[in-house]
Amino acid sequence: DLSPSRADLSNWRTAPFSRWAFHNIRSILPVAEIESAPGSAWSLPARPVAFDDFSLRLPKGGTLDLDGFLKTTATDGLLILQDGHIVFEHYDGGTDRDTPHILMSATKSITGLMLGILADRGEIDIDAEVARYVPEVAATAYQGATIRELIDMRAGIVFDGAGLQAYADAAGWEPVAPGTTPNLHDFFATMRAQAKPHGGAFSYVSSNTDLLGWAIERATGPSFASLVSTLLWKPMGASGEAFITLDPKGAPRCTGGFCATLRDFARLGQLVLSAGRRG
Template sequence: MPTDPSPATPDLSNWRTAPYSRWAFHNVRSILPVADIASAPGSAWPLQASPVSFEDFRLKLPKGGTLDLEGFLKATATDGLLILRDGRIVFEHYEGGNDRDTPHILMSATKSITGLMLGILAERGEIDIDAEVTRYVPEVAGTAYRGATIRQLTDMRAGIVFDAAGLQAYADAAGWEPVASGTTPNLHDFFATMRAQAQPHGGAFSYVSSNTDLLGWAIERATGRSFASLVGTLLWQPLGASGETFITVDRKGAPRCTGGFCTTLRDFARLGQLVLSGGRRGSHAIIPQGWLDDIRQNGDVQAWRDGQWRDSFAAISRNMHYRSGWYVINDEPQLMFAMGIHGQNLFVDAANRIVIAKLSSWAQPVDGQAIWLTHQAVAEFVRVLREQPAG
């Protein structure tokens, strides 16, 4: 494990604030309570190396000038970058005390993993995607979540509108911030008593992180098992993840399914390769192919165009949708990606057989320029690789 010193001792008051965050993002276990997720180091999905030169990598900047690969890595506060082509490592890089064994927080890319778990559980008949969430969590029947379906939650189309006080109550419940001494706010109590404005469910894309934490509660209720144990048994071990993995939990042990997943860069990339491979590792089906096809094909483009992030992503694409925790750009080639604040990304380009996993420590949670640079870099990585024969 890396032994890099932190600039001071990060704690709940500063762990998501630069410069503390760069150390904290790969030392989450020392700051927050977590639940371990079993991996399978004895049967790891092998990742052989076939290095490719990226000397020709160039990003053109909007106001002139270019960035080479090193410049891009620095400009986007990269903690780790791994690129797979045909399941082989063509590039791998670490910074800031990270290495191949370091578990780094994925932030909201966790939502994409929760979405994959829903597909696995639906295929097993353990959860009904079209059921109302109150079927599994009747405690929210008196809240704005009444009438919302599992599908609407995972597609960010539930009609939930929080005011500032509601957002703070949610933040307190999640356990990622300091709270008053002697209090134990937690997610289950928050959901049972939450106050939020209710709008019709099934409308435009509206990004509400609490939706996915509520999905975690519904999953645990539907299966009678912890989310961490389900991920380990049904996804992480079968795909051949080999490193330390865990998820943050609140003060009462509820999982942060919206943003608390922590894993190594290599295992993050293995997940992308599993998605690219149609949910199969060899002959073993892990994620239903139909679920992945649904993510790629059945998102509501109009819901995205009517939604809150249309303009924010306009410089990247206007032809997008969000489905089951994944973003999909419907240009050619189609690109699936998971995204978390502070620069966590997993890109899956099935047409070019490329997976790109990136972990970062942006100073700002949402950095529009860094998002744009990252997407431009994905296209440039693809260009360079297409011009070089596979090893």
């Protein structure tokens, strides 16, 4: 059955199932709720702008207008802010203004913002070794890697195919062998990845950010979801539903599992543009 609503753990990240699954994550994965502040929402007044002149030239000839571009790319939502006003807002594929949609790797930016907030509060030392907060990784390839090197993607972690599969199994985003319960904490404590010297060239390794989530929780005590709500989401004036996916043992997927409404994601962009200040 290729009906998109037949999405499950085995197919939710592939078309056509992804179109439904990406805004129905609760039906696929366990999540932790992130409280917003609808009573003090950051206002985003509308000031519509016409994009009648929009034209995208295609590599093999022809052009797409804005509507054609949105349909061709199967865009679920697009919101454009200018000077704090919504000048364009579009939804499709079952997504609407109130629908939380998975942000995938843009989640890493939220984890990075949380790290900055906590460092500013003196609750985590970004120049400390990650093993200071998560001693379970002291004898792994993360030995000697600092919090800063993880967030900058300059930890020298090198996964082979088996390592990547073990990480994928631990994250809980795909089916695993019956009777097994791989999870992120066990994965990090027993990982067999090789390591180059830390602090070298940028190397995009998603597990770095999941490990940061564990370090953040260890350094502070509360869950990552609770911290985001208290220190970022509510003060920012987020108004919609938000949550983050969890592994089978309840660890947050801080590298890709954040789900939010498009307007709240726009508020986050405005917050960064405003140097972390609302109003």
